[in-house]
Amino acid sequence: xxxxxxxxxxxxxxxxxxxxxxxxxxxxxxxxxxxxxxxxxxxxxxxxxxxxxxxxxxxxxxxxxxxxxxxxxxxxxxxxxxxxxxxxxxxxxxxxxxxxxxxxxxxxxxxxxxxxxxxxxxxxxxxxxxxxxxxxxxxxxxxxxxxxxxxxxxxxxxxxxxxxxxxxxxxxxxxxxxxxxxxxxxxxxxxxxxxxxxxxxxxxxxxxxxxxxxxxxxxxxxxxxxxxxxxxxxxxxxxxxxxxxxxxxxxxxxxxxxxxxxxxxxxxxxxxxxxxxxxxxxxxxxxxxxxxxxxxxxxxxxxxxxxxxxxxxxxxxxxxxxxxxxxxxxxxxxxxxxxxxxxxxxxxxxxxxxxxxxxxxxxxxxxxxxxxxxxxx
Numbered sequence: 001x002x003x004x005x006x007x008x009x010x011x012x013x014x015x016x017x018x019x020x021x022x023x024x025x026x027x028x029x030x031x032x033x034x035x036x037x038x039x040x041x042x043x044x045x046x047x048x049x050x051x052x053x054x055x056x057x058x059x060x061x062x063x064x065x066x067x068x069x070x071x072x073x074x075x076x077x078x079x080x081x082x083x084x085x086x087x088x089x090x091x092x093x094x095x096x097x098x099x100x101x102x103x104x105x106x107x108x109x110x111x112x113x114x115x116x117x118x119x120x121x122x123x124x125x126x127x128x129x130x131x132x133x134x135x136x137x138x139x140x141x142x143x144x145x146x147x148x149x150x151x152x153x154x155x156x157x158x159x160x161x162x163x164x165x166x167x168x169x170x171x172x173x174x175x176x177x178x179x180x181x182x183x184x185x186x187x188x189x190x191x192x193x194x195x196x197x198x199x200x201x202x203x204x205x206x207x208x209x210x211x212x213x214x215x216x217x218x219x220x221x222x223x224x225x226x227x228x229x230x231x232x233x234x235x236x237x238x239x240x241x242x243x244x245x246x247x248x249x250x251x252x253x254x255x256x257x258x259x260x261x262x263x264x265x266x267x268x269x270x271x272x273x274x275x276x277x278x279x280x281x282x283x284x285x286x287x288x289x290x291x292x293x294x295x296x297x298x299x300x301x302x303x304x305x306x307x308x309x310x311x312x313x314x315x316x317x318x319x320x321x322x323x324x325x326x327x328x329x330x331x332x333x334x335x336x337x338x339x340x341x342x343x344x345x346x347x348x349x350x351x352x353x354x355x356x357x358x359x360x361x362x363x364x365x366x367x368x369x370x371x372x373x374x375x376x377x
Contacts (some may be wrong), residue, residue: 024144024151029054029061030082036139038082043144043151043176048072049183049372051176056082057136058155058174060094060205062326065183068300068374073211075301077336080326089323092204095136096174098129099159099166100356101202102276102313102345105237109348111167111357112196118165124235128204130164135172136204152177161195168195170358183372191364198348198356199364202309206317206336209296209303213329217316217337218259221295224252224314226277230344230353234269240350242278250275252314255295258337262316272318272334276311276344288367292339300374307341307368310354314339341368 029040040061044050050072052062061079064072078093079085085093107118107126119131129135140155152175159170173190189201208214229250230238245251249261250273258273265272282289291305291312305312315338320331347353358364 023146024153026142026144029056032056032082032139033086038139039142041142041144041153043153043178045150045178045180045183047183049178051178051185053153053155053176054082054085055140055142055155056085057094057138058096058140058157059085059136060176060185060203063185063205065209065301065372066374068376073299074326075207075209075211077206077208077212077331078326084325089321089325091206091319092128092136093325094203094205096140096155096201097204097340098135098199098201099164099170100126100198100200100348101128101204101340101342102200103127103235103237104198105235105346105349107165109198111198111348114167116165116167125237133159133163135159135201140174147177150177150179150181166197168193168197168360170197170199172201174201185370187368187370189364189366191358192360192362193358194360196357196359199358200343200347200356201364201366202313202340202342203368204338204340206320206331206338207294207303208336209294209301210299212326212336213331215332215335216259217334218257218262219297220258220337221255221297222252222258222314222337223255223293224277224312225280225290225292226312227253227280228278230276230278230311232269232275232345236269236274237346238276238344238350238353240352245277250277252277252292255293258316262334270318273314273316273337274318276313276342278344279307279310279312288369291341291368294337294339295375297375300376302373302375304371304373305339305341305368306371308366309341309343309368311344312339312341313345341366 050064104126107120118126154175294303347356
């Protein structure tokens with residue numbers, strides 16, 4: 001998966017480091033069950049827009065965003081310490097997800113003449129990189145920085161050959177950046193390997209623009225920049241076909257209230273929305289494409305997502321189970337949603353899908369930008 005030269009140049013400029021201001025702050029966030037210390041880093045801009053990210057799973061823990069009155073709320077789900085993220089109540093909240101996010105059919109794939117077997121942790125399939133040492137569960141090394149654009153933290157981790165069944169030593173960097181003059185969070189991924197391996201990375205933040213712990217996202221309005229989606233079988237593995245959204249309850253080409261049609265999917269295998277959309281190509285001359293817009297009329301908060309990825313998984317928190325999160329808030333069924341920029345599910349077993357194989361000598365690069373604004377109306 002080789003990145004274009006124009007994208008490489010764009011990313012290098014965007015993240016060029018120069019010590020022009022104080023670095024982000026950090027604080028202890030607890031210890032893992034096996035005694036490893038976890039640090040929480042705070043990055044913010046001059047207006048008070050703030051992101052907090054931790055070393056376990058290179059995880060986005062908090063995102064403080066103003067409403068139309070200037071009141072800041074945390075708009076993503078999570079926990080107050082690392083112990084919550086190690087509990088059964090955690091459903092990949094805010095984590096860096098991989099080596100391969102989403103599903104791989106039956107936990108198997110063949111690459112360069114060899115068959116690989118992965119953990120089946122979402123019966124009958126492999127999900128989000130595995131059971132014990134997926135990227136959301138390991139401790140990353142953090143390097144905070146400040147550059148001419150704003151504050152950020154780069155997290156690095158080397159996934160050894162054979163970890164969770166994947167081939168190759170995979171060197172990974174995930175960089176979060178908050179620009180000083182915009183309420184944006186940019187997430188950039190880099191990787192290289194010494195053996196061919198599949199890779200598909202995303203951030204698994206759960207959003208509620210009314211504030212984490214608010215009871216529902218049914219009244220949020222959503223548009224997705226996609227004319228097609230990838231239909232799936234009963235176990236949520238793509239059939240390999242692309243189908244049009246027109247005339248279906250997956251048509252989000254214009255802003256529409258999420259709750260309008262979600263109950264039509266209650267008896268489907270997804271139990272609601274849990275679908276991968278095929279994003280339209282970027283505008284000519286641009287490295288990134290528009291992916292989705294999420295709007296909450298009550299608060300006025302609007303989230304626009306741009307990405308270099310070809311797909312986005314829209315998931316409506318169908319398995320949230322009233323667990324207690326930050327500040328004792330309850331996370332009810334469908335009280336938050338995910339918009340996961342990514343390659344398509346099971347791409348390693350789907351020759352017609354965009355390639356997810358990274359080879360030695362090539363470089364994986366990907367970027368997603370979350371842009372927050374306020375509608376005054």
